[in-house]
Amino acid sequence: MSGRTMRAVVLDGPGPAEALVIRERAIPTPRPGQVLIRVRAFGLNRSELHTRLGLAEGVTFPRVPGIEAVGEVADSPGGEFRAGQKVVTLMGGMGRVFDGGYAEYTCVPARQVISFDSDLPWSVIGAIPEMLQTAHGSLTIGLDIQPGQSLLIRGGTSSVGMAAAILAKRRGLTVLASTRDEAKREALDAIGVDHVLIDDGGLAAAVRRIVPDGVDAALELVGTPTLRDTLRATRVHGTVCFTGMLSNQWTVPDFYPIDYIPRGVRLTSYTGGAADLPGGVLQEFLQAVSDGTATVPIGKVYTLDDIAQAHTDMEESRTSGKLVVTT
Structure with a gap:
């Protein structure tokens, strides 16, 4: 300069x-x-x-x-x-x-x-900043996660997916996270993901082998190509939060809710800005990273x-x- x-x-x-x-x-x-x-x-x-x-x-x-x-x-x-x-x-x-x-x-x-x-x-x-804001907002506003729940993260090796897994483990959840690439499994294991799933486009059956009734909450980061399957991996009265579009596909053609959304499963979304990242949340996370209790x-x-x-x-x-x- x-x-x-x-x-x-x-x-x-x-x-x-x-x-x-x-x-x-x-x-x-x-x-x-x-x-x-x-x-x-x-x-x-x-x-x-x-x-x-x-x-x-x-x-x-x-x-x-x-x-x-x-x-x-x-x-x-x-x-x-x-x-x-x-x-x-x-x-x-x-x-x-x-x-x-x-x-x-x-x-x-x-x-x-x-x-x-x-x-x-x-x-x-x-x-x-943006990673923490999106992950924190998705888990709190979008999903209202609670300790002891199970969480599926679709698109787990994205930055928001990994941040969400770290935050969810700190809150005492069981975390399932997906990746399309077997070589990225180790990255998810390293941050404490409980179950790593290799995503071939259909995960619902694999999720239900681990959690038979379906997960309590699911964070959709891939986008509309996988949303329907994510909904089918979620239990009755469970919640799916649509946050990301890693696929660059944003819309569902010819959306017919009764056919698309399984009965009793809730579909929400999350977008946010600076106002959705409380200063205390940012400071606490920075301190946790400094202390070595978060990565x-x-x-x-x-x-x-x-x-x-x-x-x-x-x-x-x-x-x-x-x-x-x-x-």
Whole structure:
């Protein structure tokens, strides 16, 4: 960085990973009610892949992608935060309506900034905000999980899937998690998953061999291609929460609820933002990671110059866990 410029990843329009180009840009000037953050790291999300592929709604180009970032406050003209304070930011239109976290600086509304205290490496902290928000919200708002219950995570080696498994084990649940790749079984064993299932598109029978009446709760992260089977793996009065779309398939054609949803099984969904990640939940999780009682499922860490490779790895699901870029 030189003077009042920064390096930023710019997407001029939908395209391949190579469409993500690093450019010198002016550092944004925050207005009262906004916070300028010196970005130290950011996580990659399927949402940003959807943006790059032209599947996301409401995006204008050129755009700096990125729905989350972690770093330090550079300027807060409204006085909401002090300079140098460690913060995370996520959602709220980042990377879609306004420029996001794929840069050395990002300027965001103060309402979507959360402060924290931690000495963990930025590469670790960068993996957490959106992953934790989505996993925590899915398990609490979406599924209302309770200790002692059984939970199926469909898409278990995704970053949200692994985070959900870690949180669920900390809450005393029995966790079943799926992966399409036998080579990724070890990653799920390592975070304490009780039953790893190899997903060939039909898991309901395998789940019911373990939990004959069906699981109490199921987190659907693959999307509509597997949703019907996930519903059939769930017990009467159990709940399925539709959160993710790893398949990039969002809708159910010719949806006929009485035929599609097994009787007595509840179907919910979850989406959230910064307001759904309480500061106390973030701080408690960071402390648990520092104490060694929780882990952060990081797949790989990149530099800003590696952004095209990082996107390719995400698109092709080459790793288990969260992909993080440091700046």
